[in-house]
Amino acid sequence: MKINHLTSAEENLMRLLWKLGSFYLKDIMEQHPEPKPHQNTVSTYLKILTEKGYLSTEKEGRIFRYQTIVPVEDYKKFLLAQLSDNFFNGSGKEILSFMIHEQLILTEDLKDFNIEADPVQKKEPEFEYVNEILNPKKTKRKTRRKKRRKGKKRNNLSTYIKGCLA
Structure with a gap:
């Protein structure tokens, strides 16, 4: 499943939606903290989040029941991977x-x-x-020493083999 980027407003709304899991528009309006956005604004965000693949919809009469598709853990992994790659x-x-x-x-x-x-x-x-x-100093020193030793052994071995073949 491909996860798309969210704007900060979409992400804030998704935090509430992840808590709710399955919900109607009226549930969001009741649970949203003050200042509450206009119902049309929330409806627009729900449409966008559905198009981005974060929500699924099921029509029940004249209203829609929404359900989160992307788990919050998957979104956290996505963000951490992006942060790691970019910075x-x-x-x-x-x-x-x-x-x-x-x-x-x-x-x-x-x-x-x-x-x-x-x-x-x-x-x-x-x-x-x-x-x-x-233990940054100890580990780095040990790593450097190991690399030097390995390099010397390889050089000596390759020199020895070349000498034998000549």
């Missing part, structure tokens, strides 16, 4: 680093994920970026 080069590590730097996440909060910085313990690949952020 963080598709890197979750960069997002996490930025959030820690801006104090949106505290390093103490990361400990709630039961991530150990113990090198003996087997690390799960999806959590390696957290250890690198918690």
Whole structure:
């Protein structure tokens, strides 16, 4: 299912619609916080959201019953992927680093994920970026050393093989 971008007004209305799940226009008007928009405005937004694929409609007599199609979790994933691609080069590590730097996440909060910085313990690949952020100097140094060692071994091995073949 392809998810389309929403304007801020459409997104605000969708927050209410996700809470309601299945609803009529009158339900929206009752639940909408003050200042309430005009009924025609809401009706226009419902039509747009239906065209964008966020809502489905079912005609019941003279009125329509609407239902959300795109779950809020899918929209969150879509937004996070867009944010990651547009501002963080598709890197979750960069997002996490930025959030820690801006104090949106505290390093103490990361400990709630039961991530150990113990090198003996087997690390799960999806959590390696957290250890690198918690211990940036150590991890970067180790990575550089490993790359240097691997490079030297390859150079020595290739030199050895070339020498044998010559």
